[in-house]
Amino acid sequence: MTTLQVSNETTATENTIHSVVGKIAYAMEHHLSNGDLAQLRRASPEAPYTPALWKVLLSYVPESWTKGTKQDENERRWAALLQGMAMTAGLHIPNARLGRALVQAGWSELRFVRLMQARGDVLVKEVRRLASFLSSKSQTVDCSDIAQLLFNQEGEWAERHRRRIARDYYKTLYQQEKDASN
Numbered sequence: 001m002t003t004l005q006v007s008n009e010t011t012a013t014e015n016t017i018h019s020v021v022g023k024i025a026y027a028m029e030h031h032l033s034n035g036d037l038a039q040l041r042r043a044s045p046e047a048p049y050t051p052a053l054w055k056v057l058l059s060y061v062p063e064s065w066t067k068g069t070k071q072d073e074n075e076r077r078w079a080a081l082l083q084g085m086a087m088t089a090g091l092h093i094p095n096a097r098l099g100r101a102l103v104q105a106g107w108s109e110l111r112f113v114r115l116m117q118a119r120g121d122v123l124v125k126e127v128r129r130l131a132s133f134l135s136s137k138s139q140t141v142d143c144s145d146i147a148q149l150l151f152n153q154e155g156e157w158a159e160r161h162r163r164r165i166a167r168d169y170y171k172t173l174y175q176q177e178k179d180a181s182n
Helices: 007-032 034-042 051-060 070-086 100-103 109-117 119-134 143-151 156-180
Strands: none
Touching: 007 051, 007 070, 007 156, 034 051, 034 070, 051 070, 070 100, 070 119, 070 143, 100 119, 100 143, 100 156, 109 156, 119 143, 143 156
């Protein structure tokens, strides 16, 4: 169990994750320099040594979320999330659910299935692709959904989260197809 793992019983923790992601998104829009954002976009989750990454981690992320038995793994996941958030700076909107946002941006079903099945290093690469795609389409998204994918990769809560994203994706996709055929 990672330090960020959330269950339905710990809604307060989930809200905290949403809060931290929101604070980081706000900082990226209003406080971080263009140089900091450029460093974050170029950050390597495999070797998270970028000064801007540590500036954000130490300023906005509770220390307990990066420590513990999986400290290195948590730091790499934060690097992947912050890289994606820097790529989509200005596009974080709370409650702009990931599944819906992906359809609105034109993310293919094949890519969607690959994203939902990805874990570990493969998921990190998919998040990078996803962020680049959303940025190119100027598509708003709730980055908290991406954070939950990265930090909760296994277990029942993670599967429920993925199913929620899938429901949003397919509901939006089928509605879009229905509207196009009318």
